[in-house]
Amino acid sequence: MQTTPPPHANTPAVDGQVRRRALLRGAAIGAGSVVLLARHGRAAADKPEYGGKLRVAYNLAPGSLDPTLAVSGGDTFYWKQAYDVLIDNDQRLTPRPDRSLAESWDLSDSRAVTLKLRKGVTFHDGTAFNAGAVKATIDRILDPATRSAARAEISPVERVEAVEEHLVRLHLSRPWGPATTMLGGRAGAINSPSAVKALGVDYRFRPSGTGPFKVAEFVSGSMVRLVRNEHYWGRDEAGNPLPYLDEIVLNIVPDQTVQTNALKAGEMDLVFLPYRDAPQFQDKPGYNVNVFENAGTVYVLLYNRSKPPLDNINLRLAIAHAVNPAAINKAAYFGRASVATGGMWPPSTWAYDGTVPRPSYNPAKAREYLALGGRPNGFEVDAVSYPSEANTPSAEIVRAQLAAVGIKMNLRMYDVTTASEKFYYGGEAPLYLSGWGHVPEPSSSNMLYRSNGYYNASKLPDARLDALLDAGESTVDIAQRKAIYRKVDEIVLGEAMATPLIYGTAYAAAPKRVRGLESVFTYDIRMYLHRLWLEKT
Amino acid sequence: MQRYILRRLAQLVPTLLLITMMVFALMHAIPGDPARMMVGAGDSLDEAQLAVVRREYNLDRPVPVQYAIWLGRALTGDLGRSSANQRRVGEELLLRASVTFELGLFAWLIAAAIAIPAGVIAAVHRGRMPDLVATLVAVGAVAMPGFWVGIMLILLFGVRLGWLPTQGYVPLGSNFGEGLRHMVLPAVALGITSAALMMRQMRSALLEVLSLDYIRTARAKGLAKWSVVIGHALRNAMLPVVTVMGLEVGRIFAGAVVIETLFGVPGMGRLMVQAVFQHDFTVVQGCVLVMASAVLAANFVTDIMYTVLDPRIRYGG
Numbered sequence: 063m064q065t066t067p068p069p070h071a072n073t074p075a076v077d078g079q080v081r082r083r084a085l086l087r088g089a090a091i092g093a094g095s096v097v098l099l100a101r102h103g104r105a106a107a108d109k110p111e112y113g114g115k116l117r118v119a120y121n122l123a124p125g126s127l128d129p130t131l132a133v134s135g136g137d138t139f140y141w142k143q144a145y146d147v148l149i150d151n152d153q154r155l156t157p158r159p160d161r162s163l164a165e166s167w168d169l170s171d172s173r174a175v176t177l178k179l180r181k182g183v184t185f186h187d188g189t190a191f192n193a194g195a196v197k198a199t200i201d202r203i204l205d206p207a208t209r210s211a212a213r214a215e216i217s218p219v220e221r222v223e224a225v226e227e228h229l230v231r232l233h234l235s236r237p238w239g240p241a242t243t244m245l246g247g248r249a250g251a252i253n254s255p256s257a258v259k260a261l262g263v264d265y266r267f268r269p270s271g272t273g274p275f276k277v278a279e280f281v282s283g284s285m286v287r288l289v290r291n292e293h294y295w296g297r298d299e300a301g302n303p304l305p306y307l308d309e310i311v312l313n314i315v316p317d318q319t320v321q322t323n324a325l326k327a328g329e330m331d332l333v334f335l336p337y338r339d340a341p342q343f344q345d346k347p348g349y350n351v352n353v354f355e356n357a358g359t360v361y362v363l364l365y366n367r368s369k370p371p372l373d374n375i376n377l378r379l380a381i382a383h384a385v386n387p388a389a390i391n392k393a394a395y396f397g398r399a400s401v402a403t404g405g406m407w408p409p410s411t412w413a414y415d416g417t418v419p420r421p422s423y424n425p426a427k428a429r430e431y432l433a434l435g436g437r438p439n440g441f442e443v444d445a446v447s448y449p450s451e452a453n454t455p456s457a458e459i460v461r462a463q464l465a466a467v468g469i470k471m472n473l474r475m476y477d478v479t480t481a482s483e484k485f486y487y488g489g490e491a492p493l494y495l496s497g498w499g500h501v502p503e504p505s506s507s508n509m510l511y512r513s514n515g516y517y518n519a520s521k522l523p524d525a526r527l528d529a530l531l532d533a534g535e536s537t538v539d540i541a542q543r544k545a546i547y548r549k550v551d552e553i554v555l556g557e558a559m560a561t562p563l564i565y566g567t568a569y570a571a572a573p574k575r576v577r578g579l580e581s582v583f584t585y586d587i588r589m590y591l592h593r594l595w596l597e598k599t
Numbered sequence: 600m601q602r603y604i605l606r607r608l609a610q611l612v613p614t615l616l617l618i619t620m621m622v623f624a625l626m627h628a629i630p631g632d633p634a635r636m637m638v639g640a641g642d643s644l645d646e647a648q649l650a651v652v653r654r655e656y657n658l659d660r661p662v663p664v665q666y667a668i669w670l671g672r673a674l675t676g677d678l679g680r681s682s683a684n685q686r687r688v689g690e691e692l693l694l695r696a697s698v699t700f701e702l703g704l705f706a707w708l709i710a711a712a713i714a715i716p717a718g719v720i721a722a723v724h725r726g727r728m729p730d731l732v733a734t735l736v737a738v739g740a741v742a743m744p745g746f747w748v749g750i751m752l753i754l755l756f757g758v759r760l761g762w763l764p765t766q767g768y769v770p771l772g773s774n775f776g777e778g779l780r781h782m783v784l785p786a787v788a789l790g791i792t793s794a795a796l797m798m799r800q801m802r803s804a805l806l807e808v809l810s811l812d813y814i815r816t817a818r819a820k821g822l823a824k825w826s827v828v829i830g831h832a833l834r835n836a837m838l839p840v841v842t843v844m845g846l847e848v849g850r851i852f853a854g855a856v857v858i859e860t861l862f863g864v865p866g867m868g869r870l871m872v873q874a875v876f877q878h879d880f881t882v883v884q885g886c887v888l889v890m891a892s893a894v895l896a897a898n899f900v901t902d903i904m905y906t907v908l909d910p911r912i913r914y915g916g
Binding site (some may be wrong): 119123124125126131133206207209213263266267281282284285311314315316317319320323324326327328329330399477478479480483487578 | 632635636645647648652668680683684685686691694695750753754757758764765766767768828835860861862863865866869870873876877878
């Protein structure tokens with residue numbers, strides 16, 4: 063997973079779990095289960111067919127195909143096809159030993175994680191996967207000179223010990239609650255040490271993992287072509303070898319309108335749809351659309367609490383009560399997203415708690431808080447944001463809604479990198495209208511709320527939050543963790559440190575001959591192409 | 600003539616220096632910590648790792664020093680590595696520039712192939728139906744932004760009719776037919792504005808020439824109408840057209856930035872857009888260097904073309 067989700071609104075933020083509704087035509091799909099579709103009146107028990115080439119469009123170009131050096135959430139889309147991870151998680155974020163590089167693991171020791179590795183697995187370069195490879199990969203991440211963004215995700219790991227050929231132990235400096243999630247992300251994707259060594263800086267685009275597809279060709283700015291790994295160890299439920307497809311071509315198509323048109327023209331077999339285009343394909347007989355609701359917090363108000371006037375809690379609460387997310391959903395998301403009802407973790411994640419008291423749209427209350435804050439006639443506030451199809455109209459709506467209670471918002475739009483820089487480090491404005499990707503593991507909120515958090519714009523020490531976040535990170539039991547993060551949400555939402563407004567929806571669309579679409583989404587809203595197959599016509 | 604060429608060539612050097620210096624300054628004028636900007640919004644690197652970035656890219660040194668380092672390396676042919684993906688900028692540019700040149704050349708040829716005959720016909724039939732139609736189409740083409748024309752072409756020929764691919768690029772060397780098919784729509788979208796401008800220039804230049812005395816003389820000699828137009832008028836009328844055609848090279852490069860993104864052509868325009876958003880200084884710098892060189896070279900060739908077309912032009916010095 064990305065513990066550092068980029069606030070990219072153009073990366074569909076999705077996860078499908080608890081309230082997930084898979085609108086595959088004529089079939090109700092249970093989360094995480096594989097259900098075969100009844101189609102054209104045919105019986106459901108279709109046997110997957112092997113072979114064929116799948117053409118997929120994606121809007122972000124890869125910065126790295128090597129997960130250790132992966133930077134953006136977009137990179138995950140690429141390396142995911144070529145790698146396995148130590149502990150794979152299903153769409154509910156439940157560890158799945160049958161799909162993982164580790165067959166079993168022991169978390170009982172608070173100072174170590176011991177993993178028993180799968181035997182008979184080979185890297186794409188032909189070398190054997192073993193404890194030495196795990197040690198080499200994680201040592202490389204921990205070396206600051208590697209500049210791996212995954213380093214922050216495994217910060218409790220002190221040292222790696224290759225105990226036996228297929229037994230590895232991670233020694234910890236402190237108890238590690240989110241271990242299984244973190245070892246399911248880029249930090250748990252294992253590289254072939256000999257290929258890393260042999261290729262040096264070129265390894266970045268000629269990676270060697272253990273995954274179902276091998277990188278065959280990379281054309282900068284254009285596409286990544288992967289071919290079937292004939293020696294892949296994975297099997298489907300019926301015992302057939304995975305994957306089914308011979309070849310996948312991941313095309314870089316930056317413009318979403320162009321992607322939609324390419325799908326219509328038959329030049330692409332699988333694309334993420336923008337909100338605007340979803341009904342076109344849902345109503346079209348030739349296509350399947352997989353829908354994920356409550357997919358990440360796609361629109362949120364973030365406050366810098368050390369910058370006036372929003373150092374005043376009442377004025378922050380006035381803003382939080384003046385904004386009507388339902389209107390934003392209707393105008394900017396075509397009513398297809400959801401109004402946020404909790405914290406940064408939407409109902410599709412285990413950390414979601416819809417009973418936490420939080421500000422909701424109430425202009426009368428907003429005026430009360432203005433009076434309490436000593437500014438009964440309103441005030442002026444600077445804000446930054448970045449343009450996207452949804453953000454641009456959303457920002458206008460927020461501006462109008464704030465104006466209705468007398469708050470004048472001076473908005474400046476920058477590109478996403480600049481806007482983030484300016485808010486988190488530049489102190490340019492006390493208010494940021496932003497997206498926050500999909501964060502299924504709540505310990506990632508350390509970055510936003512911890513005193514020294516990378517994304518804590520206020521840089522204000524808060525002993526209460528630090529203690530809670532420390533406890534959350536070092537607790538393994540999910541029920542206990544949920545109770546801890548509920549307390550985090552009570553503070554964060556109640557004192558208006560962040561006000562989530564909209565939970566997103568994501569759509570994956572494909573022509574009907576692409577089968578297995580119900581398996582396509584990962585918990586972190588990327589795609590798994592392992593189980594897709596093409597119907598021969 | 601030779602001295603003239605040498606002098607013109609020498610003038611290119613300070614122009615290029617100035618352009619790269621300005622771009623370098625502009626990229627560094629973006630507020631914020633360049634190391635964090637390079638790393639990107641989605642990343643959490645700690646201070647130890649950021650220090651590695653700063654050292655690696657000399658970000659801890661003054662901007663003029665950074666420029667001098669870049670220039671020194673560029674002179675030896677080393678354009679550095681991309682901060683976003685560590686690829687060699689020189690190699691990447693070679694790959695991408697060839698695509699853009701191919702696309703640009705196509706667009707330019709299409710523009711010229713439409714503009715010159717259309718301009719001639721419009722001028723000969725001045726004020727009558729062919730002229731009106733050509734003028735109307737030209738005014739429309741100038742008014743329509745290239746990206747909009749591109750989307751319309753995609754909808755018509757790709758989605759509705761399904762005749763031509765709307766996405767991607769196939770090298771002409773690997774499959775000539777497919778490469779050509781992929782090139783048609785982006786080249787038309789890119790060239791259409793240039794075609795309109797060239798056509799207007801062709802028309803007005805030809806009209807001017809057709810009203811000159813020597814044309815009346817030629818007609819009085821009893822030469823056929825088209826023999827006068829093609830044989831006597833066209834060559835002299837080409838002079839301003841060539842100027843515009845040269846200038847259009849710059850426009851085509853600028854247009855490629857948008858058109859390549861629209862049609863999924865992995866050229867230099869798209870590379871530059873991406874690099875600007877990623878604050879990938881070395882790549883932006885490299886792109887600008889190549890594009891500026893190409894535009895300057897086109898202007899240079901245009902100047903030389905004058906002498907070929909019009910021997911009356913003398914170069915002093």
